[in-house]
Amino acid sequence: MRKSKKRTLCAALVTVFGLGLIAADADAGGKITGKATFEGTPPARRKMAMDADPVCVKLNPEGRLGEVMMINEAKEVQNVFVYIKDGLGDQEFETLSEPVQFGQVNCMFTPRVTGVMVRQTLEIGNSDPTLHNIHSMPRRSRPFNFAMPIPDQVIKKRFTSKEIMVRVKCDVHPWMAAYVGVLDHPFFAVSGADGKFAIENVPPGTYTVEAWHERLGTKEASLTVTEGGAATVDFSFALLPPKPEGG
Ligand SMILES: [Cu+2]
Structure with missing residues (x-):
């Protein structure tokens, strides 16, 4: 993965009796794991108003709760x-x-919430029988705004510069929002429903790691x-804390 050392990413699969297959990574890098949690009482998730598009109402017969704050009962934070x-210095990494x-x-x-490397392909699909438009708003790459009226349509896009985070919206449905982290290395992860994340194959080193949440801000370690x-x-x-008035 590292261009300089030409280390292979191909994991050697080793069969161990009774244990099935174990992936022994030839890269032998390290791992960063952890969990995102919330302190305090999580705000209630409100039902989204999808009335503007009857197709969306039909696709969500039970209604749908907002997904900004995905915090479970154990106060573990998703997304x-x-x-x-x-901390990676001038190491260069091949685009995935x-x-x-x-x-x-x-x-x-x-x-x-998802992540891509610079110039890695983002394959964007539309599974719905309604018009969406995928409108990215990067500050450092060229924005794109693409109408997707056909179900199962797929388009491919790339970002050309790193950026935390690129906001994506749909101009047809104001409740639709997403965020894409664009990096020049592959060492990122998104926390799951249990708040856990894992970044694999990390070269040995001392790093600053940042955790970003769309509403809760950032933390560093x-x-x-x-x-x-x-x-x-x-x-x-x-x-x-709420932003000061006029600030
Ligand atoms: Cu839409």
Whole structure:
């Protein structure tokens, strides 16, 4: 993965009796794992008003709760984008060849938060029998705004500069929102429903890691990854104070 050392990413699969297949990574990098949690009482998720498009109402017969604050009963936070912010120096990493899937499903962007490398393909689909438009608003790459009226239509897009985060919206449905982290390295992850995240194959080093949430802001931590080791970091978020009037 690292161009300079030409280390292979191909994981060697080793069969171990009784245990099935174990992937022994030839890269032998380390790992960054952890969990995003919330301190305090999470705000209630409100039902979204989809009345503007009868197709969306039909696709969500039970209604749909807003997805800005995905915090479960254990106060674990989903959709936190975690990435190495600093510490990789001038190492260069090959763009991942696998496209990142991004969909419009039941009148919501799916996933809401994702990451790509610079110039990596974002494969954007529309599963709905209604018009969506995918409108990205990067500050450092060229924005795109593409109407997608046909179900199962797929388009491919790329961002040319790193940016935390690129906001994506649909101009037809104001409730639709998504965020894409664009990085010049592959060391990022998004927390799952259990708040957990894992960044694999990290070269040994000391790093600043940032955790970003669309409403709860950012947190930073410093950690060291050793060859084959696992560094753990947890991020605790709380509601941000309201912005001062006129500020
Ligand atoms: Cu839409």
